[in-house]
Amino acid sequence: MERIRYLASQKAAVIFTKSSCCMCHSIKALFYDLGASPAIHELDQDENGREMELALRGLGCNPTVPCVFIGGQFVGSTKDVISHHVDGSLKQLLINAKAIWF
Known part of the structure; x- marks a missing residue:
């Protein structure tokens, strides 16, 4: 859990993903479309990915990616991010986090 918190604090926007996940790809594309350049951590390509995935599940991220x-x-997974986008609060x-400027 400490590694998750450390990585999550290193950049204004952070997304934990898996390289083969289509929803992960969609969330990354949404952030790029909004002008953000998030840190991406591919759990399936990290030697500690399985442990990090369990920690994300412990935070309430289900499914565990994208997180x-x-x-x-912690914002949440796909449904949480989409909800924030639809109501206008994601931007x-x-x-506020200085991930984008307007």
Whole structure:
């Protein structure tokens, strides 16, 4: 869990993903479309990926990927991110964390 918190705090927007996950690809594309350049951590390509995945599940991220942190704070998985995007708060979260500028 400490590694997750450390990685999540290193950049304004952080996404934990798996390289073969289509929803992960969609969330990354959404962030890029909004002008953010998130840190991407591919769990299936990290030697500690399985342990990190279990830690993400412990945070309540189910399914475990994609798992998004903005400003070091846990935002959630796909449905949470999409909900924030639909209600307009995702962009404001990214602005507040200085992941994008407007």
